[in-house]
Amino acid sequence: MREITLNELDGSNVTAGVAEEVFHMDEQTFRVFYEKTSHPQWSYLSRLSGDSALAEDLVQEAYCRFLRANLKSADEAYQKNYLFRIGTNLTRDHWRRQPREERLKAGATEEKRADDRTAERIQQSSDLGRVLSRLNPREREILWLAYVEGSSHKEIAEVVGLKAGSVRLLLFRARHKMARLLRGMPEGVPGKLK
């Protein structure tokens, strides 16, 4: 993370007025919201990106953007969902930016490349990580939101930028794929579901 300079600290007093004008919540409200949402947000982004340090940066950037965003509602669930959407988009932007040179060399798609590196990192971190690494980023997003955050199909759709109907199908496929991987079954083998 970047070091904070004394000049920046001095300048922080001047910014108070700007913050009051631009942010949609005051500092006290933000602190409460942060305490409630930062842990789930970090877990989500760390497992999505497979990189704890990157997750920390993404969380901070997500809150900075969230505070400046023009929110349609003051509802806490809506705000949390909006924050997750920002985090998801930032992670995708990171994937797109990062492997450009590699893509030019290898001709592979950006997301696939970044996903491979993410997969390696997750794989190193845990046994379950090996299973997660076999899922693509969108599958990880949807599964995490559905089964860890308990989000509805509509909420997931808002976060990942899909239609609720598509989420239902993708969630089923992703869940089925992960279940197969957890049971040690190879992909493509017909399942038990009727």
Next chain:
Amino acid sequence: MKIPQCDREQQVLDALRSGRWAGPWGEEIQRHAATCAVCSEVVLVAEALRHEEGRAQTEMRLPSAGLVWWKAQLAARRAAEECAAQPIAWIERVVQVFGAFALLGLGFWQWPRILGWLGVSKSLMRIAESSGGIADWAREFFRSFPQGFGRSPGYLLLVSAGVFLTLIASAAYAVWREE
């Protein structure tokens, strides 16, 4: 594609999330999940992910809310400054474009005079070459300059435009270096 569904899927998920799953109240729902393909899959996946979330909590590194708030303030300030500086940058660009067009137009309009001016310069160079002395050259230059210069107000305009464009170029360079 027909998606297999179970009406009790949400109930299973709620039990897992609330912790009722492991308690005595969860026995009935556990019996159901054991016989239902959809719910058993939901349990398998949800428990694995929740276990991973628990693991993530132990390795969590998060800055304080105050630090994030302060960073957001800095970012807001930077954005406000960029927004305020935008019209100035636009004006600078417009001035540069107009300056360039003015120079081209002036050059086109005063082309015969410029050629004449270059002719004077060539004759001065010839004098310098033939006499070999810089003092003679300078004397001739200062003698011919006011005559040529005072012949038409176009010369005055030409020099003004030159000074103006030099200033514009210096300003543009200063701005570019600052950026």
